[in-house]
Amino acid sequence: ETGVTQTPRHLVMGMTNKKSLKCEQHLGHNAMYWYKQSAKKPLELMFVYSLEERVENNSVPSRFSPECPNSSHLFLHLHTLQPEDSALYLCASSQDSLAGVHEQYFGPGTRLTVT
Amino acid sequence: GQQLNQSPQSMFIQEGEDVSMNCTSSSIFNTWLWYKQDPGEGPVLLIALYKAGELTSNGRLTAQFGITRKDSFLNISASIPSDVGIYFCAGQPDSNYQLIWGAGTKLIIKP
Numbered sequence: 001e002t003g004v005t006q007t008p009r010h011l012v013m014g015m016t017n018k019k020s021l022k023c024e025q026h027l028g029h030n031a032m033y034w035y036k037q038s039a040k041k042p043l044e045l046m047f048v049y050s051l052e053e054r055v056e057n058n059s060v061p062s063r064f065s066p067e068c069p070n071s072s073h074l075f076l077h078l079h080t081l082q083p084e085d086s087a088l089y090l091c092a093s094s095q096d097s098l099a100g101v102h103e104q105y106f107g108p109g110t111r112l113t114v115t
Numbered sequence: 116g117q118q119l120n121q122s123p124q125s126m127f128i129q130e131g132e133d134v135s136m137n138c139t140s141s142s143i144f145n146t147w148l149w150y151k152q153d154p155g156e157g158p159v160l161l162i163a164l165y166k167a168g169e170l171t172s173n174g175r176l177t178a179q180f181g182i183t184r185k186d187s188f189l190n191i192s193a194s195i196p197s198d199v200g201i202y203f204c205a206g207q208p209d210s211n212y213q214l215i216w217g218a219g220t221k222l223i224i225k226p
Contacts, residue, residue, distance in 0.1 A: 004157070042119070042216035043158075043203070056213065090157050103148065104214065106157030 003027050004107035006091050012113045013081065021076040021110045023091030031096040032074040033104060034066060037088040049074060050096045081114045088112070121204055121217025127225050134191040136220040138204035146207035147187040148214070149178050153200045161202075162189070191222075199224050 004025045013019050025032060034046040048056035049068040063085075065077040074091055088111050092104040121138045128134055138147070146165055150158035162173050164180035164187060171178055175192045187206070191198055204217040 006157075040218065042218050043205075043214075045213060092157075103160060103163050105160060106150075108155070108157050111155075 003105050004091060004093055006089075006107035006110050008110060009108065010111045010113075012115060013078070014115055015081060015083075017081075018077070018079040020078065021089055021091075021112075023074040023076075023107055025072055025074075025091075025093035025105075025107075027093055027095075027105060029093035029095050029105070030071045031094045032068060032071070033092040033094070034064075034074065034076050035090040035092065037090055037109070043090070047076075078112075081112075083114050086112055086114045119204060119206060119215050119217040121220055123220055124218070125221040125223065127223050128194055129225050130194060130196060132194050134194055134198070134222060135188065136202060136204075137186060137188045138206070138217045139186040140206055140215070141185070142208060143184040144187075144206035144208050144215075145184075147178070147180050148205040148207070149176075149187070149189050150203045150205065151200050152203065152219075158203055194222075194224065196224050198222055 007022045031050040033048050036044045036046055045058050046060045047066040052068050063080050067075040088109045090109045091107040094104045119138050119140050148163050149161045151161055152158040161176055162171050162178040167180055167184045168182050169180040178189045180187055199222050201219040201221050203219050205214040207214055
C-alpha cells in the first residue's frame with residue numbers, strides 16, 4: 001500500500017451538494033494536514049491535526065469541515081462550496097516530533113471542480 | 116506574513132544540462148525542504164536540510180541550506196526527460212506545523 005492515499009481522485013460537485021474527501025496514511029505518522037493548491041500559487045495550509053487534535057486552522061471558511069477519527073484517517077467535508085473553491089486538495093502526513101521537524105509526505109490529491 | 120521567493124518561475128533546458136534554482140526569504144528558517152510535483156500527483160519530498168551550510172545529495176540532485184539561513188539552492192546535474200515537473204521549496208520557520216512554500220519552478224525539457 002502506498003504511503004498516503006486519497007479518494008476520490010476527481011470530484012465534480014454543484015454548489016448545493018455535500019461531499020467528503022478521504023485521506024489515509026500508512027506511514028505510522030501522527031500528524032495529518034489538508035492543503036489547497038491553486039494554479040500558480042503556493043500551497044495553502046488549511047488544517048493540521050496532531051494526535052487526532054486540531055492544532056492549526058488557517059482562517060478557512062466554515063463550508064470546509066475537517067474530521068480526524070484516528071491518526072491514520074483524515075476527512076474533509078464539503079458543503080455549499082463556491083466556484084473559487086475549485087482546486088487540487090492535498091493531504092499530507094508527518095511524524096510529530098519534539099524536535100519540531102515536520103517532513104511532510106503527500107497523497108496524490110483530489111481534483112475538485114465546483115460548478 | 117512570511118514569504119518565499121522562488122526563482123526562476125520556469126526553465127527551458129536541453130537534456131544533459133545542469134539546472135539551478137533557489138529560494139530566498141526575508142526571515143530565518145530552521146529547515147528547508149525541496150519537493151517535486153508531477154502532473155496529477157502530489158509533491159514528493161526530494162531533500163530535507165536541517166543545518167545552515169548543510170549540503171545534501173540525492174542522486175543527481177544536490178541542495179544546500181544557506182549560511183544566512185534565509186536561502187536554499189537546488190541543483191540538478193545532467194538533466195533527463197523525467198526531471199520535468201514543478202519543483203517547490205518549503206521552509207519551516209520554527210517548531211510549529213506551518214511550512215512556508217515557494218510558488219514553484221517549472222522545469223521543461225526542450226524538444
